[in-house]
Amino acid sequence: MSTYFPLSHDELVSLTKQFSTPFYLYDENAIRKNMRAFTKSFSMFPVFREHFAVKALPNPYILKILADEGCGTDCSSLAELVLSKTAGITGEHVIFTSNETPASEYRYAHECGAIINLDDITHIDFLKNALAGKLPDTLCFRYNPGPLKAGGNAIIGKPEEAKYGLTREQLFLAYERCKQEGVKKLGLHTMVASNELNPDFFIDTARILFDLCVELKKKLGIKIAFVDLGGGIGIPYTADQTAVDLDYVARGIKKLYDEKIVPNDLSPLGIYWECGRPITGPYGWLVTKAIHEKRIYRNYIGVDACMADLMRPGMYGAYHEITVSGKEHAPKDCVYDVVGSLCENCDKFAVQRKLPKIDIGDILLIHDAGAHGRSMGFNYNGKLRCGEVLLRSDGSFKEIRRRETLDDYFATLDMEGVQSFR
Ligand SMILES: *Cc1c(COP(=O)(O)O)cnc(C)c1O
Secondary structure, eight states: OOOOOSSOHHHHHHHHHHSOSSEEEEEHHHHHHHHHHHHHHTTTSSSEEEEEEGGGSOOHHHHHHHHHTTOEEEEOSHHHHHHHHHTTOOGGGEEEEOSSOOHHHHHHHHHTTOEEEESSTTHHHHHHHHTTTOOOSEEEEEEOOGGGSOOOBTTTBOGGGOOOSBOHHHHHHHHHHHHHTTOOEEEEEEOOOSSBOOHHHHHHHHHHHHHHHHHHHHHHOOOOOEEEOOSOBOOOOSTTOOOOOHHHHHHHHHHHIIIIITTTTOOSOEEEEOOSHHHHGGGEEEEEEEEEEEESSSEEEEESOOTTTOOHHHHHOOOOOEEETTOTTSOOOEEEEEEOSSSSTTOEEEEEEEEOOOOTTOEEEEOSOSSSSGGGOOOGGGOOOOEEEEEOTTSOEEEEEOOOOHHHHHTTSOTTGGGGOO
């Protein structure tokens, strides 16, 4: 958990005069520094790339900043491919890891030159048909180790119950087929956890993939060009959690690389990640204002943001640290449920949380909201999602997404035509 915030109370108060609450704030400088540290941790590998998971923070300004730091993207839909292209990220800097994908999206991904990561063995023919009978020169497959890999968690579930990827047997058949079809470059992907904090989990994932690379070489004579270790690196949302030590993870994976990949003539093997959360998560905040206080069986603080702006607490019971601007050092001697305005009782940013005494008009910061925050938002109850503000490295502010308006909400409805409808 991080209570880091880049602005002083006075700076924040003046920002809320320029942009009314609620809004998301992202810190460019911190995101850049964090991305550099991530890359540095894995710099011992001959070929390394992080493909930022666009779904975590789908804003082209953020993608451009990350591209500037050497990132590619991981996309899973047409819109994410378009965002990626808008930010100037194309070709093999894009991995298209989707599932239940329409043919049109495969075609678009192929036109962008993206690496297509197939989720099932039947998708080889599906893709071939979508691309007028010719597979791309590069292909990747998503492996689901099923019960072979212990783990999984509340967000992604157990691998054997997850809908993603190919079984071990299918994987061998799929690569053999690709070899026959003349696919030139092959990758291997897996993602079996989400928001995982145990660093050994990722080393173990690399071990599974490296062993498969060796086996594919021995059994089929196939030299895998890259492994994609997926996303799933967690961030500490609570005070008792600690961030994943990426240097430790990199060292552990490098040891396996030297043991398994190098002696089997598989080096250079590309090492790719497709992380979202650990890249931007700690450097985004939902800024909201206390607008109501009610005292019934519990004490409630009603804020101007709601679950439509940030659904993680309501959906997973996820914890997000909350601080009250200007009261960082005040005693936490009140207990509140901090709630939004949806007609759903799970619309609570905090439940029975110890906080300083909150007054109407106080500005609350909901921390660690820089990934899977605004992007998971929705319009239930006719809620209009909030905008996004970027704190630039030079200290200036830029609105990188305006808040939604009623016109946006009504855009897909025929508000005029219905007048004469009977
Ligand atoms: C969600 C997802 C990611 C990113 O996950 P983070 O937890 O944000 O790192 C990467 N790859 C795939 C396939 C995903 O579904």
